[in-house]
Amino acid sequence: MTQTIQTTCPYCGVGCGISATVGAENRQVQIKGDKTHPANFGRLCSKGSALGETVELQGRLLEPRIHGQPASWEAALDLVANTLLDTMALHGKDSVAIYGSGQLLTEDYYVANKLMKGFIGNANIDTNSRLCMSSSVAGHKRAFGADAVPGCYEDYELADLIVLIGSNTAWCHPVSFQRIRAAKEANPNLKIVVIDPRRTSTCDIADLHLPLAAGSDTTLFNGLLNHLAGCAPEGIKAGRREAYHPDDEQRWASLRSAHPTLDVDFIDNHTEGFEAALAAASLAGDVQQVAEYCQLAPEAVRQFYDWFTSTEKAMSLYSQGVNQSASGTDKVNSIINCHLATGRIGKPGMGPFSLTGQPNAMGGREVGGLSHQLAAHMDFTTPGDIDRVARFWQTGNIPEQGGLPAVALFDAVYEGKVKAVWIMGTNPVVSLPNADKVKQALQNCDFVVVSDCIADTDTAAFAHVLLPAQGWSEKNGTVTNSERRISRQRSLFNGAGNAKPDWWIICQVARRMGYAEAFAFQHPVEIFREHAALSGFENNGGRDFDISAFADISLDGYDSFQPVQWPVNAQHPHGTARLFSDGRYFTPSGKAQFIAITPRPPVNLTDADYPLILNTGRLRDQWHTMTRTALASKLNQHKPEPFVEVHPDDAAAYQLPQNSLASLETRWGSMTARVQITDSQIRGNVFVPMHWTGQYASDGRMGALVNPAVDPVSKQPECKHTPVRIRPCPMAWYGFILSRRELAITSPDYWVKVKGEQFYRYELAGRQLPETWQDWATTQLGDGGQGQWQEYQDSHNGNYRAALFNDGHLDSIVFIASHINLPERNWLASLFAKDGLDQQERLALLTGKPPIGVADVGAIVCACFNVGEKTICNAVKELALKTPQEVGKCLKAGTNCGSCVPEIKALLAGLNT
Numbered sequence: 076m077t078q079t080i081q082t083t084c085p086y087c088g089v090g091c092g093i094s095a096t097v098g099a100e101n102r103q104v105q106i107k108g109d110k111t112h113p114a115n116f117g118r119l120c121s122k123g124s125a126l127g128e129t130v131e132l133q134g135r136l137l138e139p140r141i142h143g144q145p146a147s148w149e150a151a152l153d154l155v156a157n158t159l160l161d162t163m164a165l166h167g168k169d170s171v172a173i174y175g176s177g178q179l180l181t182e183d184y185y186v187a188n189k190l191m192k193g194f195i196g197n198a199n200i201d202t203n204s205r206l207c208m209s210s211s212v213a214g215h216k217r218a219f220g221a222d223a224v225p226g227c228y229e230d231y232e233l234a235d236l237i238v239l240i241g242s243n244t245a246w247c248h249p250v251s252f253q254r255i256r257a258a259k260e261a262n263p264n265l266k267i268v269v270i271d272p273r274r275t276s277t278c279d280i281a282d283l284h285l286p287l288a289a290g291s292d293t294t295l296f297n298g299l300l301n302h303l304a305g306c307a308p309e310g311i312k313a314g315r316r317e318a319y320h321p322d323d324e325q326r327w328a329s330l331r332s333a334h335p336t337l338d339v340d341f342i343d344n345h346t347e348g349f350e351a352a353l354a355a356a357s358l359a360g361d362v363q364q365v366a367e368y369c370q371l372a373p374e375a376v377r378q379f380y381d382w383f384t385s386t387e388k389a390m391s392l393y394s395q396g397v398n399q400s401a402s403g404t405d406k407v408n409s410i411i412n413c414h415l416a417t418g419r420i421g422k423p424g425m426g427p428f429s430l431t432g433q434p435n436a437m438g439g440r441e442v443g444g445l446s447h448q449l450a451a452h453m454d455f456t457t458p459g460d461i462d463r464v465a466r467f468w469q470t471g472n473i474p475e476q477g478g479l480p481a482v483a484l485f486d487a488v489y490e491g492k493v494k495a496v497w498i499m500g501t502n503p504v505v506s507l508p509n510a511d512k513v514k515q516a517l518q519n520c521d522f523v524v525v526s527d528c529i530a531d532t533d534t535a536a537f538a539h540v541l542l543p544a545q546g547w548s549e550k551n552g553t554v555t556n557s558e559r560r561i562s563r564q565r566s567l568f569n570g571a572g573n574a575k576p577d578w579w580i581i582c583q584v585a586r587r588m589g590y591a592e593a594f595a596f597q598h599p600v601e602i603f604r605e606h607a608a609l610s611g612f613e614n615n616g617g618r619d620f621d622i623s624a625f626a627d628i629s630l631d632g633y634d635s636f637q638p639v640q641w642p643v644n645a646q647h648p649h650g651t652a653r654l655f656s657d658g659r660y661f662t663p664s665g666k667a668q669f670i671a672i673t674p675r676p677p678v679n680l681t682d683a684d685y686p687l688i689l690n691t692g693r694l695r696d697q698w699h700t701m702t703r704t705a706l707a708s709k710l711n712q713h714k715p716e717p718f719v720e721v722h723p724d725d726a727a728a729y730q731l732p733q734n735s736l737a738s739l740e741t742r743w744g745s746m747t748a749r750v751q752i753t754d755s756q757i758r759g760n761v762f763v764p765m766h767w768t769g770q771y772a773s774d775g776r777m778g779a780l781v782n783p784a785v786d787p788v789s790k791q792p793e794c795k796h797t798p799v800r801i802r803p804c805p806m807a808w809y810g811f812i813l814s815r816r817e818l819a820i821t822s823p824d825y826w827v828k829v830k831g832e833q834f835y836r837y838e839l840a841g842r843q844l845p846e847t848w849q850d851w852a853t854t855q856l857g858d859g860g861q862g863q864w865q866e867y868q869d870s871h872n873g874n875y876r877a878a879l880f881n882d883g884h885l886d887s888i889v890f891i892a893s894h895i896n897l898p899e900r901n902w903l904a905s906l907f908a909k910d911g912l913d914q915q916e917r918l919a920l921l922t923g924k925p926p927i928g929v930a931d932v933g934a935i936v937c938a939c940f941n942v943g944e945k946t947i948c949n950a951v952k953e954l955a956l957k958t959p960q961e962v963g964k965c966l967k968a969g970t971n972c973g974s975c976v977p978e979i980k981a982l983l984a985g986l987n988t
Contacts, residue, residue, distance in 0.1 A: 083112075088557040135572065136528060152583045166494050175201070176433075184442045195472070198446050199484060244430065295369050296413055303416055399795050509781065529702045531770060619642065679793075685800050686800060689741065691765050696938045719762065737804055780797060804825075807841060816859055866921075936968060
């Protein structure tokens, strides 16, 4: 018997609804998009579509561990609570800390924040959302007086101009990207501008791409503000109606009609600080000067400025390219300034819009998950907030000031100031900047607790206590997406093994620390009620976050909860699509604030030792540190290895052949990556994805490279501009192993593990040759290396190839060469799906090429339907296909999330020229 459950995707901040059909046995689930959910209307990306492959129990942490040994929950919880109490008694309450995650549900976040700030009594709780969204939080707070996203997804269909800034939306928010693509197809007037140093897949729908110099965003948008004012007559530029004879209404109206660029009434009545912001922006100069500074063509800058000037319904969508910067908050406010100046905010089809990174980064912000916040969008600096939260929680222990943000928190661990740290649902040894220092910090920390659903991570390796948390398919609670929409995440299965919900784990520790009355929750609905009640407590419209309509929600109401955008209260019982439509803001004056922006160069600049700029980001088919996505074989095929994208001129200058290995070094660390030469990079810049860990690569941790500089306002790290050098990483041999079994690869200097369909793939390279290849291969294959071997060796040219059969079944394949030009893996990998090989296949096996007449799919392009490059190219040639739509109709490629459509277009262009 099956059951269909509506839940929410656990990946990016789009917050897609999922319809999961759950089997009665063996944790089987079929995943489809929820056609009724307003975030996605049934669409899912490749990651969301593959969620059913990630619920297996392989690699799960299923019971508590103390010093690596299995333990009972009682023993583990007692040890955590007692050690935290002892540490506080010996070293003070500031000696303990919590580091959380946007993967936590709102209910988990709420009790973690309540425990630390309300009862332990310090604010040393921060979250990996600090790494992705805190500049947006700070920018919203400065401009609006609250961390409030003004618009909603519906605005995509209503806009006539969408500006995508620092966002590879096609890969990082694929469902939103497809919605924008569809809006463009439906509205011929819709223009798309992409502002990004890289030419990404998002540029596929762009009418204009501005590959600006890294870190020059504030100058570009200061220039836009200056241009907007320059299009208005003198006097309006200064925001002074008085210069135009205030009694002469007719003349004033005609001037405003003739020069509608600035919304003077809006500026006068609903904002403050315009003159100072414009004075600062004027230093950017004219279009020519802005273009020169940003290293852009003047005509391209003018085109962007003219479109923004003349298009009322304009949206500015921004993400990590804006936020992850040592001047990220200023970038956010430079964008918001342009919308305030034109009154394009709080209205359909217009406004600044932050594309949130994680599924519940917004929910974490709502409950105060960042160290400078209190719960319910209150904070330490607003008069009355500390006392208000203290009275609601009935505690006298709330600290008077904020705590340590992420980078500073782990610096404090490194320095021995924080003696005990509890890490929940995240992997900072991989994801934080200067990650080697984080690793050293945890190595030397007195007490490390890790709550996770995965047993073996880079961070879990340093845990004194490991607490098994439930995974996505087992958790029950709420999340909030980028458009302020709260959705339910519902459990599909019972908790695996002895895994428990995060909220339960936190409450159990809190009770043992003496706070039982405040943490007596028995179900997440009780936590949600308290969270909702606090949002409305003494609010009276003075705070943006208000879901007090749910303060008395029943269990049935919680179970049947439908997605809704906050605020949800007595005035807005059905939610609120857009904020600020009335021109009222949450600042003391009730007016929005222009922020005067003076552009600042990156904190660490390139020099002769580190001449290139490192940019980092996400891939289409992977998520964070791959603890979930790497379990889904289809998600590992598109980009199976850590890689570095290099411009052709830089590749030539640094002697980096395509697909060779390169060593990247910064002042903070190093990594090894496969070279991908592409003109999508601008010269002097390289790009590395963030995902690989010590479980999947020997030397692929991007975080080890990254600059630990932070924004002075938001404390968000600079992940988009790290000085780096690159050099060839020569090896004596290169190879790969495909095996039906997971192997314990031991000797290579370079290795990457990739899970495939019924096989594991290992990419390998070494600096020294073994004495004999067969002995080496047998060692790598372990106990299963006994059987029938089929071998080929050319010692003169350094080639070795072998296949191992057990009972007539293909067990493993080994290919070694002295060069990087090895056969493609996909046909060889397909052999593991066969019960046995025929004579032709066995003869062709060690050539690495399929027999004549046998198809080879080639490198995977479409992860959703596992369609390869050669399959597409053959279909295009044989059937004379001309468009991605024709390819999709024939092969299904590109018809689900659509993220591969740009690659399909590129293949078509190459074949049809």
